[in-house]
Amino acid sequence: MAVGEASFPEMPAIPGVRLGSAMAGIKKANRRDLVVIEAPEGARVAGAFTRNAFCAAPVTVAREHLASGEAARYLVINTGNANAGTGEVGLRDARATCAELARLAGVAGEAVLPFSTGVIGETLPMETLLAGLPAALAALEEGGQAWHQAAEGILTTDTRPKGASVTLALGEETVTINGIAKGSGMIQPNMATMLAFVATDASLDEALLDELLRETVERSFNCITVDGDTSTNDACVLISTQRGARIESDEAVAVFRNGLQRVMTELAQAIIRDGEGATKFVTLQVGGARTRREALDVAFTVAHSPLVKTALYASDANWGRILAAVGRAPVADFDVSRVAIDLGEVRLVEAGGRASGYTEEAGSAVMAREEIPIRIELGRGEESATVWTTDLSHEYVSINADYRS
C-alpha cells in the first residue's frame, strides 16, 4: 500500500559519481541487495546518523571512517540484514566488508563507508556478501539508470524506489543534486529507519557541506514519522564531487540550500507516502508556538497518537481525538482556549472548542482525500514546524506482525 502514484524521476549523471548494484542473495535470491556508490577523488563526504543508543555496527564503522581523516571514496550498502545487535562479530563483519571492497578498488579501508538495512540481530552472511562485491563494482555507472537501480537495491519493505533530483542555476553555471532513499517502517525523527544518499557536483567547503546536511536533514527526515520507532541504522550521506560551481557567496549558498532542502524533503515525503500500510499522507503544521521545539512536540504528539492515526485511516474527522492529543503534548502553561485547528480549508476547532460553523459533512469531505493537511494554531508565539506522517491501518499491523515470518 502507498499513497498516490510515484514515478522515479529522470536523473542526470553527476560526473564522477558512479553507482553499481548486484544480486548477492543476502536474504532473497533474484533481487538487488548490494549497492556500491563511488565518489571521485577529491570529493567531500558528510554523514548524519541515527541517535539510537543501540546503533548498528555499520553506523559505528562509518562514523569511525568518516572521522579517520581518510577521504571517503566508496559507500557499500546491503539490504536484507541490518547487522544490528550483533556485537563484536557485527563490527568485525562491517570492517571486513570495507576491507574487501577497498582491496578490490585499490583504496584504504577507511575510504569505505558501510551501510546495512533489514532484520536486526542476525549476523551478515559474509561469504555471500563479499562474493557479490565484484559484480557491484563491475556495474558502476554514472547514468540515470544506475541511480534507479541503486534506489531499488537499498529497499526493504518499501513498495517503490525513491529518488529526487534538482538542477539549479547559479549565474551562468548549473549544479545538480541527486538523491535516493529507502525506508517505510520504523520511521521517526533522529532518524527515521532510512538510508539516503545524496550527491552533487557543487563545490563546497567541508564545514558548509556538513552544516547544510544537518540543517536540511533536521527539516526533512527528522520531521517525518510513521510509527515513532527510530532505527539503529539510519544514515544520510551527502557527497560533493567538488567539480562544479563553487558555493560560497551568500546568494549561491541560499540557492543551493534551497535546492538541497527540496531534494531532502521530497525524499522524506516519498518515505512517508510509502509508509508501511499508509493510505493517507498527512501534513501537520503547528503554528503560534513559543519555540520550534514546542511546535515539534505538539506535531509529534498528534502524529504518534494511535487514536488520531486510526481516525485518519477511517477518514473520520474526529477532531476530539486531535484536540485530546494536542492537550497532552508537553507544553508548559498551555492555555487551550487559544487553540484553533483547521482540516484543509475547514475550521474544526476555535477557541479550544468545536468551531461554530463546523459540519461533519465538511470535515468528512477533507478526510476522504488521500492527502490531508492539518493546521494547529497554538496562539502563544511566533514559531512553527511541519511534520509529515501517515495513518495506522490494518495493513501496518499485518506488515509488522508478519515481517519475520
Add this chain to the structure above:
Amino acid sequence: MAVGEASFPEMPAIPGVRLGSAMAGIKKANRRDLVVIEAPEGARVAGAFTRNAFCAAPVTVAREHLASGEAARYLVINTGNANAGTGEVGLRDARATCAELARLAGVAGEAVLPFSTGVIGETLPMETLLAGLPAALAALEEGGQAWHQAAEGILTTDTRPKGASVTLALGEETVTINGIAKGSGMIQPNMATMLAFVATDASLDEALLDELLRETVERSFNCITVDGDTSTNDACVLISTQRGARIESDEAVAVFRNGLQRVMTELAQAIIRDGEGATKFVTLQVGGARTRREALDVAFTVAHSPLVKTALYASDANWGRILAAVGRAPVADFDVSRVAIDLGEVRLVEAGGRASGYTEEAGSAVMAREEIPIRIELGRGEESATVWTTDLSHEYVSINADYRS
C-alpha cells in the same frame, strides 16, 4: 477481545456507600448508562484527575466542587458522552446535572461531583440524562449487586465490568476497600481514559486520604498504557466513610496503603487485560535505572513502540525491536553494553547484544503465552519501575477506525 478470564469479585457492602444505576438512553437504549454513588454524611472524598490540558467540563466542575469546602456526597457518572470539547455549554450542562441531583437528594450543588465518558465533542442530551436521575437514585443500594451494576453502568468499549475488593485485618478490626473501574482505549499515564471509584469504611485524615490516593494511583493507573493517548476525562475518586477502623499508626497506614495499592493495581491491570483489541497482557519491569523517572521512560518507550506491540501480537520474540526501543529512550549517557533483557525465564539480550544461549524456540515458547513478562536491566543504578501494557492487534485498528460509525 480481552486477555484471560475475569469474573467480577464478590464485594461486601461498605455501610453508608450506596450505588444506583439506570438505563437513561443517553446514547443507546437498554443499557445501564447512568450511575449515582452516594457517600454517607461525614465521609471524606479525594480525587485525582487527568492532566490533559483539554480537560472535559465534568473534570473542571468536579475539581471546583471538591475544592469548594462543601463535603462531597454524590457522584453522578454517565457513559455514552464525554461532555468534552463542549465549551461553555458543557460546563453549564455539568453544573445543571449536579444541581438537579442535588435538588432531588436535598444537598448543595457543590456536594455532587460529575463524571462523563464516551464520545468527545457532542453536547450531553440533557433532557434524557436528567430524566434518568430519579431512577438511579431510587435504585441506590449497598450490596455487592449494586457495585456490580454500577461497574456495568460506567463502561464504554470495555468488554467486561471491572472490580476489586480487599478486606484487611487491623488488630481486632477489619476494613474493606471496594473499587470499580472502566477504561480500555485511550489509555496512558496521567491518566488513562479511565474512571475509577473506590470506597472504604476506614477512617482517615483528609491529608492522608489524599496522599494515599495520589501515591497508589501513581503506581497503578499511571503505570498502564494501551496506546499512549490520555483522555480528557480521567478521574479516580476515593471515598472514606469514616465509620470504620482509624488509620493512624504507622502499622495501620502500612497495611491500609498496601491494601489500597492492591485494589488500584488490580483495577489498573483489569483495564489492560480488557485493552482495546488486547490479545496479550505484558508486564514491563525496568531495573538498574538511576531514577524511577528514567526507568519509567524506558518502560513507556518500549510499551508505546508499535513495532514491539505488533511483534507481541504476532508472538514473535523480536528482541531486536525491544532493543531498538530501549536504545531510543530518553536516557542520558546510556551505555548500552550493560543492558540485559529477559523474556519470562529466557535471557534474550546480555551485554547489549543477543544472549549467547538464546534460541528462537525458547523465545517463541514464552511469546506464545497470553501473559508476557519482560524484564529490562539497565545496569546503571538501583531504581526500577513496572508498567503494564498490551499488544497492537488488527482488532485495535478495527475498534478505533469504526468507533463513531
